[in-house]
Every structure is written in structure tokens, then in C-alpha cells.
Amino acid sequence: MKPSLGGKRHLTREVLSANVDLTPIMCLFIILVPLLLMTAVFERLAALKAFLPEASTLAETGNKAKEPTGIVELKLFVREDGLELEGTLSHDPGGKEKENYEDVRYSLPLESDRYALEELQKILKKFKHDYPRHEEIVFLIADGVTYDVIVQAMDTCREEIYEENGQKMSRSLFPAIALSEPFKEDGVFEGLRKGTREIDNKLGVQ
Amino acid sequence: MITRGLKTVSRFGQERGRGFASSALLLTPLVDMFTILLVFLLMNYSTGGDLMYMVRSILMPESLSKEQLEPTVEVAVAKDKIYVDGQVVMDDLTTWFKEPTLLMPVLYENLKLKALEYRKMEEKVPLFHFSGKVIIQADRGIPFQLLKKVLYTADRADFPYISLAVFQKD
Numbered sequence: 001m002k003p004s005l006g007g008k009r010h011l012t013r014e015v016l017s018a019n020v021d022l023t024p025i026m027c028l029f030i031i032l033v034p035l036l037l038m039t040a041v042f043e044r045l046a047a048l049k050a051f052l053p054e055a056s057t058l059a060e061t062g063n064k065a066k067e068p069t070g071i072v073e074l075k076l077f078v079r080e081d082g083l084e085l086e087g088t089l090s091h092d093p094g095g096k097e098k099e100n101y102e103d104v105r106y107s108l109p110l111e112s113d114r115y116a117l118e119e120l121q122k123i124l125k126k127f128k129h130d131y132p133r134h135e136e137i138v139f140l141i142a143d144g145v146t147y148d149v150i151v152q153a154m155d156t157c158r159e160e161i162y163e164e165n166g167q168k169m170s171r172s173l174f175p176a177i178a179l180s181e182p183f184k185e186d187g188v189f190e191g192l193r194k195g196t197r198e199i200d201n202k203l204g205v206q
Numbered sequence: 207m208i209t210r211g212l213k214t215v216s217r218f219g220q221e222r223g224r225g226f227a228s229s230a231l232l233l234t235p236l237v238d239m240f241t242i243l244l245v246f247l248l249m250n251y252s253t254g255g256d257l258m259y260m261v262r263s264i265l266m267p268e269s270l271s272k273e274q275l276e277p278t279v280e281v282a283v284a285k286d287k288i289y290v291d292g293q294v295v296m297d298d299l300t301t302w303f304k305e306p307t308l309l310m311p312v313l314y315e316n317l318k319l320k321a322l323e324y325r326k327m328e329e330k331v332p333l334f335h336f337s338g339k340v341i342i343q344a345d346r347g348i349p350f351q352l353l354k355k356v357l358y359t360a361d362r363a364d365f366p367y368i369s370l371a372v373f374q375k376d
Binding site: 022025026029032033036037039040041042043044045046047048049050051052141142143144145146147148150151152154155158159161170179180181199200202203 | 241243251258266270272273276322341344346347349353354367368369371372
């Protein structure tokens with residue numbers, strides 16, 4: 001509103017046209033958008049550590065295992081028809097009194113073609129609560145089980161995801177996972193171990 | 207002058223003007239779109255790069271793991287081929303589904319050569335350290351029957367520290 005200089009007041013409407021020059025910002029966008037599109041990551045990759053039961057690497061995590069944790073061994077059989085958890089536990093968390101050891105077995109068959117992973121995690125959470133120092137679990141996997149199922153089972157055993165105050169938190173369960181094939185008998189694996197001497201000689205490895 | 211969309215017409219000669227029309231491009235929606243796109247892309251921007259040879263035929267499984275991949279030797283296992291650092295080393299795996307032997311000689315040879323190369327480099331370059339780490343990139347449909355042979359072979363070829371490459375689950 002603009003007051004007039006005379007005594008009679010009258011209103012005049014002034015239309016101000018302010019055009020913002022968008023050219024520089026468009027130039028910026030044209031440079032930034034292709035650059036970011038080229039470097040955009042739509043699928044993030046991650047690593048999932050695994051060990052072989054015979055590998056010396058198990059010794060790396062074995063420092064804790066050498067001390068009694070209360071669990072002698074924890075095995076998860078992963079088969080096409082479901083899961084089976086076997087463990088040798090001690091009533092004494094120190095694990096020194098051998099008489100107190102107890103074998104436990106939980107059978108978790110497929111539930112409408114799905115692995116009972118939630119049920120498995122409930123059992124593992126209880127184990128972790130009773131034996132917090134134990135970190136290892138051995139997977140004994142049947143030949144027909146797919147890699148996707150193995151990764152899902154590893155996720156279930158590695159950590160528990162829960163919500164606290166609206167935030168996702170994680171709690172470690174049994175992160176040292178050894179992948180193995182089932183045994184034929186005690187301690188004898190199904191697959192044939194072939195020597196590497198011939199190839200090593202060919203490559204000149206001593 | 208009144209501006210109506212793309213047309214600029216004179217106030218007094220709106221209907222009976224000379225037909226003069228200058229088209230002014232409206233950039234506002236385009237700027238809006240670019241702003242949304244820019245925000246979305248900035249949110250997805252990753253400063254750390256994942257250095258991996260991605261094999262197109264491999265669809266990796268999803269995991270909750272947040273652990274970062276370290277650049278090292280990569281073994282990719284597709285349904286019909288095995289790659290080492292992006293190079294095909296085995297292109298027919300049909301017999302390997304029935305084979306009871308765990309060691310895959312061709313893969314072993316390739317990995318062992320890599321290990322020897324790194325060991326030599328370790329001697330020459332003081333700051334270089336051969337960690338024995340290997341990344342396994344496998345298709346989610348691969349049966350353990352095949353995967354266990356790859357894992358066993360890698361372990362025998364001086365690569366006992368195994369990292370399974372997965373897609374991060376949200």
C-alpha cells in the first residue's frame with residue numbers, strides 16, 4: 001500500500017514481478033545429478049565371516065573357547081526338512097565339573113515350508129543368557145541346503161535385533177560360526193579329503 | 207503485462223492483439239524435481255567404495271551384517287561357473303555336483319598361485335602383509351554341496367579367512 005501525497009487517500013495496487021534467475025542453480029543440478037547418479041550405491045554390500053572347523057582360524061576365536069564357557073559344543077544341523085540344535089551344556093557355568101554336563105537337543109522341523117528361525121533364536125537367546133562367554137556354533141549342513149538358507153541361519157545365530165525406544169539395537173549371540181558338512185560317524189566327514197601334493201609339486205611349492 | 211502460463215499478452219489487447227506470444231519456459235517444476243532427486247541421491251551417497259568384481263549372473267543373499275568388505279582375492283560362484291578375481295577359472299560345474307572329492311584342483315591351482323604371488327610381494331614390499339583373506343561371492347541358490355568344495359579348496363590354498371559377500375538388508 002502506498003499513501004498518496006494529497007489529502008485524499010486512495011489505494012494503488014502495484015504488481016511487482018520478481019523473476020528469480022534459475023540458470024545457475026540449473027547448471028549446478030545438471031552437474032551434480034549425473035555425478036551422484038554415477039556414484040550412487042543402491043545395494044550395499046557386507047561381509048559375513050565364517051570359519052571351517054578344521055581351519056587353524058578357529059584358533060583365533062578359540063582363546064575364549066579354551067577357557068571353560070559352560071558349553072562344550074553347540075551344533076546346528078541344517079537339513080532340507082528343518083533344523084536341529086544339539087548342545088552339551090554344563091550346569092556349572094565354570095564348566096569344570098564334568099559330571100554336570102548335559103546333552104540337549106531341539107528339533108525344529110519346517111513350518112509351512114519355512115525354517116523355524118524365530119524359534120531357534122529364542123533357544124539361542126536362552127543359551128546366551130545362561131552362558132554369556134560362549135561364542136561358537138558349528139553348522140553341520142546337508143548337501144541340498146541352499147546358500148540363502150545358510151546365510152539366514154547364520155544371521156539368526158550371530159545376533160539378535162530388538163527395538164529399544166524406537167531404535168533398532170543388536171545383541172551378539174554366537175558370532176563365531178564354523179561351516180561344516182555332517183559327519184558320517186564321530187569325527188569322520190562325508191567328503192573325501194584329497195592331498196594337494198601333486199598340484200603343489202607342479203606349482204613348485206614346497 | 208500479465209503473465210499467464212506460457213503466454214505473455216497485453217492487458218488491453220488480450221483478445222484482439224497482433225498474435226504476439228513469447229514462450230517463457232517455466233523452470234519451477236524442473237527445479238523441484240531436481241531438488242528431490244538430489245536429496246535422494248545424497249542420502250544414498252556412499253563415501254566408502256565396495257571394491258568387488260560383480261558377476262551379473264550372481265544374486266547374492268541378504269544379511270543383517272554391517273561388516274565392511276575388505277579388498278582381497280575374490281572367488282565368485284555362479285550356478286555354472288567359478289571366477290577368481292573376475293576371471294573364469296571353471297566353466298562347467300555339472301560333474302562337481304556328484305564328485306565326492308572336496309578339493310577342486312583348477313580352483314586350488316589358481317588360488318595357490320595368487321597366494322604365492324602375495325607371499326613374494328610380502329617379501330619385497332615391507333608394508334605389505336598377506337592376510338590369507340578371501341571373499342566368497344556366491345549365488346543364493348547354490349547348494350552347500352558345491353559351496354563346501356569351494357570353501358575347502360580356498361582353505362587348503364592358504365586362504366583360511368573366509369568372508370561371505372552379501373547384500374545388506376535394511
